[in-house]
Amino acid sequence: MEEKIRILVAKPGLDGHDRGAKVIATAFRDAGFEVIYTGLHQTPEMIVDAAIQEDVDIISVSVLSGAHMTIFPRILDLLKEKGAGEMHVIGGGIIPNEDSAKLVDMGVGAIFGPGTPTGEPIDYIRDWWSRNRSQK
Amino acid sequence: MAAGPAKAEARALAERLVNQDRRAVARAISHVENRSPIGGELLDIIYARTGDAHRIGITGPPGSGKSTLVHALIGHLRGRGERVGVLAVDPTSPFSGGAILGDRIRMPQATGDDGLFVRSMASRGSLGGVAAATYEASEVLEAAGYAWLLIETVGVGQSELEVMEIADTTVLLLVPESGDSVQAMKAGVMEAADVFVVNKYDREGGDRLVQDIENTLQFTDWERHGGWKPPVLTAIAARDEGVSAVLGAVEDHLAWLTQDETRSHRIRAEKIERRVRVLLNRALSEHVWRERHIEERLTEAIGKIAERTLSPYRWVETILQESVQRRED
Numbered sequence: 364m365e366e367k368i369r370i371l372v373a374k375p376g377l378d379g380h381d382r383g384a385k386v387i388a389t390a391f392r393d394a395g396f397e398v399i400y401t402g403l404h405q406t407p408e409m410i411v412d413a414a415i416q417e418d419v420d421i422i423s424v425s426v427l428s429g430a431h432m433t434i435f436p437r438i439l440d441l442l443k444e445k446g447a448g449e450m451h452v453i454g455g456g457i458i459p460n461e462d463s464a465k466l467v468d469m470g471v472g473a474i475f476g477p478g479t480p481t482g483e484p485i486d487y488i489r490d491w492w493s494r495n496r497s498q499k
Numbered sequence: 500m501a502a503g504p505a506k507a508e509a510r511a512l513a514e515r516l517v518n519q520d521r522r523a524v525a526r527a528i529s530h531v532e533n534r535s536p537i538g539g540e541l542l543d544i545i546y547a548r549t550g551d552a553h554r555i556g557i558t559g560p561p562g563s564g565k566s567t568l569v570h571a572l573i574g575h576l577r578g579r580g581e582r583v584g585v586l587a588v589d590p591t592s593p594f595s596g597g598a599i600l601g602d603r604i605r606m607p608q609a610t611g612d613d614g615l616f617v618r619s620m621a622s623r624g625s626l627g628g629v630a631a632a633t634y635e636a637s638e639v640l641e642a643a644g645y646a647w648l649l650i651e652t653v654g655v656g657q658s659e660l661e662v663m664e665i666a667d668t669t670v671l672l673l674v675p676e677s678g679d680s681v682q683a684m685k686a687g688v689m690e691a692a693d694v695f696v697v698n699k700y701d702r703e704g705g706d707r708l709v710q711d712i713e714n715t716l717q718f719t720d721w722e723r724h725g726g727w728k729p730p731v732l733t734a735i736a737a738r739d740e741g742v743s744a745v746l747g748a749v750e751d752h753l754a755w756l757t758q759d760e761t762r763s764h765r766i767r768a769e770k771i772e773r774r775v776r777v778l779l780n781r782a783l784s785e786h787v788w789r790e791r792h793i794e795e796r797l798t799e800a801i802g803k804i805a806e807r808t809l810s811p812y813r814w815v816e817t818i819l820q821e822s823v824q825r826r827e828d
Contacts, residue, residue, distance in 0.1 A: 366533050367596070367597075367621070367623070369529075388599055389599070391597065392592060392595060392597035392598060392599045393592075393594075393595045393597060394595065394597060395595045395596040395597045396597050397591075397597060397598045397600060397621045398597065398598065398599045398600065399600045399601075399603065399619050400599055400600065400601045400603070400604065401603045401604065402601075402603070402604035402607075408610070408611060409610040409611065412521075412610035412611055413603060413609065413610050415521055415522055415525055416521065416524075416525055416609075416610075416616055416617055416618055417525065417600075417618060417619060418525035418526055418528065418529045445522065446522055447522060
């Protein structure tokens with residue numbers, strides 16, 4: 364059986380804007396990925412527990428609220444704590460470039476800013492998958 | 500991977516499963532879903548621990564409120580301290596092979612509770628309303644100590660009835676708008692259900708739908724189905740109305756299943772026989788498709804078959820003979 368790329372698309376924070384998350388979820392589906400979409404208002408704890416139950420390869424988090432410097436490190440810490448450190452975290456939303464660089468230093472795979480064509484994260488994920496799937 | 504290391508890894512995984520390690524449960528489901536050698540070994544190891552969980556199938560047309568009912572049932576069962584496993588199946592796109600699995604949106608309690616494990620599954624080309632590995636995934640959850648299993652199908656029409664092979668009790672949800680569909684459904688789905696629930700009962704046409712279902716059931720020979728006559732209940736799952744009665748009907752059915760030992764043995768034996776036939780057919784088919792260079796040979800044969808210089812029957816027979824004689828180590 365052909366293995367599928369499983370990806371959790373999560374939307375933390377209190378704002379009610381999930382258009383971006385829905386657009387990216389649909390693009391991922393059309394790329395052949397199995398997308399677990401959890402809806403709005405997810406805390407890092409909820410995101411990590413859902414990712415573990417769903418055994419995803421990648422967690423895609425979109426943050427528009429400005430809380431990215433809290434949310435991403437918390438997710439990375441929780442993943443390590445729960446023995447799921449090999450899950451790959453990527454992000455999107457409104458995140459200044461200097462923060463993006465810091466987040467990548469901390470272990471986030473990549474940050475895709477507003478207006479990024481959906482093909483970019485898809486290519487990134489396929490490339491990451493082809494380099495890492497054998498280690499699962 | 501050779502059989503040795505797969506077996507050792509499966510054994511380690513099984514041990515972690517029994518200790519209710521959530522990460523191990525999740526990995527194990529992926530293994531059985533991807534039909535990996537570890538998954539195959541694991542299913543063999545855990546089989547002796549399965550057979551006692553209550554498996555409840557939740558099925559119905561798209562939009563009938565399956566996820567919402569599952570959410571409400573989780574609340575009742577967790578309130579009693581029961582450990583609950585959920586398998587929620589959504590369709591895989593036949594065009595891209597991808598899927599959006601969104602059932603968690605309607606199950607906000609699905610995280611942060613060790614007594615609850617929710618897994619979304621894509622149908623991956625299966626047409627029976629569940630995924631090819633949903634049965635196996637339910638065995639994994641059971642081995643991990645989830646005594647109640649809720650299996651939510653994709654939105655069904657007339658013939659996606661596979662869930663009844665997995666479930667002890669199948670609950671069919673209908674909504675007032677689907678009134679006309681009762682006519683269309685009366686053959687297959689109507690006979691598969693052990694409990695009927697008219698959900699979103701407050702909508703117009705609720706009473707008429709109950710009447711339609713009752714009328715259809717009237718003409719079914721329930722003795723042929725062992726004597727259980729499915730109750731028709733009403734609910735508004737989104738407001739938790741009628742849900743405890745649904746759970747009560749499910750428990751009545753489970754009690755009925757076990758009260759007559761001869762009958763319960765017969766039902767179980769029949770299900771196991773069908774299950775083994777499915778597994779054998781699948782194993783045979785996979786064996787044949789592992790024939791060397793099968794894809795290239797197929798491409799080559801298609802040309803000849805199109806030109807009528809080879810018949811498809813001869814070609815299939817040749818492949819089958821070769822594959823039967825082939826030994827695999």
